Amino acid sequence: MTSKTRPSAPAISHPCESFREGEWIIYHCTRCNYQMRENMNSGEIIVQNARADIRHFGTYFPIGFKEAFNNQN
Ligand SMILES: [Zn+2]
Numbered sequence: 049m050t051s052k053t054r055p056s057a058p059a060i061s062h063p064c065e066s067f068r069e070g071e072w073i074i075y076h077c078t079r080c081n082y083q084m085r086e087n088m089n090s091g092e093i094i095v096q097n098a099r100a101d102i103r104h105f106g107t108y109f110p111i112g113f114k115e116a117f118n119n120q121n
Pocket residue numbers: 062077078079080081082102104
């Protein structure tokens with residue numbers, strides 16, 4: 049029998065897609081309606097539909113960054 053003490057951190061993680069819209073970088077969850085906007089100039093962050101039991105993570109990759117991984121030979 050196992051007894052684990054879990055921290056209060058959310059157990060669920062959702063990956064987010066990100067894209068750029070003007071001066072905003074937008075992180076959009078593919079599994080729920082979570083969305084975070086980050087303004088590149090002012091640093092302002094707007095979060096919508098955040099849930100306390102779900103942790104969201106995402107990284108913004110500029111267009112063209114993916115090409116580097118395909119350059120294997
Ligand atoms: Zn989500």
